[in-house]
Amino acid sequence: MKRIEDWIGTIIVKYRWIIAPALFLCALLAASGMQFLIFSNDSRMFFSKENPQLQALEDLESTYTKVENVLYILIPKSGNLFENETLAAIEDLTEEAWQIPFSSRIDSLSNYQHTRAFEDDLMVADLIRDAKDLTDEEIAKIKAIALAEPMLLHSLVDPQGSVTAININIIKPDDDTYDIQLVNTAALDLQKKMQDKYPALDVYLTGGVMIDTAFGEAPKRDMKALIPLMFGFLLFLILFSLRSVFATIATFTVIVLSTVTGLGLAGWLGILLTPASANAPVIILTLAVADSIHILVTVFYQMRHGKQKHEAIRESIRVNLQPVFITSVSTAIGFLTMNFSDAPPFRDLGNIVAMGVLAAFVYSVFFMPALMAILPVRVKEQREVKGNRPFAILAEFVIKRRTPIFWTMLTMVILTSSGIARIHLNDEFIKYFDHSYSFRIASDLSAEHLAGMEIIDWDLDSGEEGGINDPAYLKTVENFANWFREQPEVRHVYSITDIMKRLNKNMHGDDPDFYKLPEQRDLAAQYLLLYEMNLPFGLDLNNRINVDKSATRMTVSTPNIGTAGVLSLEHRGRAWLEEHAPAMTTYGSGLTVIFSYISERNIRSMLKGSILALILISLIMIAELKDVKLGLLSLMPNLTPAFMAFGAWGLIVGQVGLAVSVMIAMTLGIVVDDTVHFLSKYQRGRKEHEMSAEDAVRYAFNTVGSAIWVTTLALVGGFTILAFSGFQINSHMGAMTSMTIVFALILDFFFLPTLLLKLEGSK
């Protein structure tokens, strides 16, 4: 290994004019793959094909209809919906909404198919027609009907009659003609048109289409806002710490080339950019800085101590090749274990970053030194190294006060980690996006006034053709619906039994005593047939009843209760079925439910990945340090920061979601770097220079202290910038990673040396 390290340095300096341009061309070639990068805008990208909850949802969708939705919320400034102009606006929007591409069904107060008895017949008609000409009396009647109808109340109208929703189902064809942007644009245009036409109303827009669009928009926004910020920060940091324009240019070239290589290779491999994987550039930029800084710091250290530039470069490569290689590989391993994740976007993120990190290793070790050998870099010779003085002081402090520091650290680790107990799993899907996304405001309004956006669908199978008309089945479904209505977190339940009860009443001359389920199977079937024959285009029951009338779909809506709340409700619902209708027992379904399961699934699968990463990284450490004791010792500062970060998160936030499920594996590879650099220098001091443990700690602080400090600043800065993302998964991941890195720095500076001194130092 020694010989290889010498040899590489010599080769690089000798063939600098070939190596630098050749690698630059390689990087450009890889980067050209960026033209194939595509942004994914589908909230389902978070689920793998094998996800059982996704399969259940897809089954439900092929039985009924697979739909996305666009939801308008209208709020009259007067606070009263039931006025001619507002009702006319509802009617108008309902009609206009048919022009939204891929729309298949529209549900609003106006086209709600109100049924009533008329003479001996069943009248089925729009609740609101020609709203402009309605008399006050007619409007009062409409209001009374709307607020008394379980299908409408809380779903399309709030109990005060001040907020209404219009839901548009968007159907995705199986071929590739679907274009979500087309739907999004048309929906936004219609929102604006309505807002202009009816200034007395506030028109809000949300729905699955808007959320999906936001998933596509989030990475673009992040890239636009965060990457320039990142560049500015790194530029400042590098310039300040290296105090050399050429070194800054060289480092910058390396991190840019690493990033475009990672992204370019992702493009060549056909990886989709998702809000999670679109973080890769920010993360690669951050990680790539470290390698260059470690090499450059040594180069400048050597030059200040009187060495020639080329010799300094050779020496730097000699001492840094091993640690830089280990840190790159361990970081790559950490990110590669994200492939254990159940959510494809995290796999993509891991793979892109791993490619970028390995590229950074190649560019830092081969390209950057060659470039430095070409560039006219000069450094003033200095006997006393000013930059390292604080670390000399720090080293003395740590050595002198080793025992109290050791115990303080241990207490801190235990106290902080204890916060883990306060961590609970929860994601609020809607809150992935902050209020800078306009649909978030509309979604909050929906949760506040109407049914909310978190939905559990139940496919209730009677087990026989036509079985939904069986009075026993209907009774069970009604009881199930009523049970849900008693649950405090449930806002609305859509059940076919409400239609049956209403029809029974209508068929008995609107006698309220007959507002109950029909008691004969054939009667129920025939009422339903009559009703269905009366329904106009787009308002049929095919999205509620399957083709052979053996099953119906019940929909339970809750305002933002988060994944923990949805899971609990789903479990309780299933338990109810098991107790009261074992044959009908099924899982609740829907996007919210899958999201609710995914954090749990992801954490479980990532735990395996994290353990594998830990084992691999520790083995590498042991192999490279050729020392089992040091290798095992390194576990301490490598693993504890993640626990401490989780603990601190538990104390501060408490709620952990999808974002942080990949944390341990990811941060493990990063925090290991500082330990590697510190331990390798410590070991070099002990072995090469035959130092005492105390002197070796001093040597380690003096040689890598500032490099560790600067690279940690870069990492913390980078991940803190990520914390400013408008997309919650990214911001949480950023915040938690920077916390982990800070803890790792503290442990590497205070805990690791005191631990080494405890074990190897003189008493």
Next chain:
Amino acid sequence: MISFSISNRSLLSATLCWLLLISSPLAVQAETAEEKGLAIAVEAHLRDEGFGDYTSDMTMTLRNKQGKESKRAIRGKTLEVADDGDKSLSIFDTPRDVKGTAFLSFSHKVGDDEQWLYLPALKRVKRINSRNKSGSFMGSEFAYEDIASQEVEKYNYKHLREEELGGLLCYVSESYPVDKKNSGYTRRITWLDKEEYRIQKVEYYDRKKSLLKTLTVSGYQQYLGKHWRADDMKMVNHQTGKSTSLHWENYQFNTGLTEVDFNSTSLKRIR
């Protein structure tokens, strides 16, 4: 009954037809595309004129995206009415919950059709709001307006082109519903073979002018040496992936049906 039998004997159409006939030996060489489209529709009507009455047995198969099927058996009776649309009666034999339910409809050249449903469980006849003719018929992909008697006056026409379809040279025409407010469609495109003026294929375009459904008709057989009736129709909904097939058997013409068999009291006697 559920059929595309096209009958027309209104004075208006006959006159129009006659005018077209004398203006050219070939009825379809009209000046504008609109006139030509209308002339084709009128000719198709004329060719099926005089069938009197017939009965048939139909099986309706509903299929969802997964391919799961559900069948319904329906008996049909149709009566040709002078100077107005046909009268038809459909009796549901299965599913068993709706056995004996009967659907009576009087189609009209002008104005809304009239429809009634007899519910045996209630022993009552109920009128159906015919404004909602755009809705699904028995949960199928056929709307009432697709299966109702296709009176010429219910649409405006425009001839597009001639093209071959399944080995038959066809007239391809667009038709637009006159009753725009209550129809589910903005237009239909119909393929009619030049030889016998039989519908081969229809495309239905929804309110946002996107293709919604395609109907294909096959297995035509000629009865009484004049009237063509199809054995099979298949309606595919392109947006939902669902489809409905209709299969006919046992066509009987001149069965002696009269007006009396098509009134609301007759519904209750149906078995």
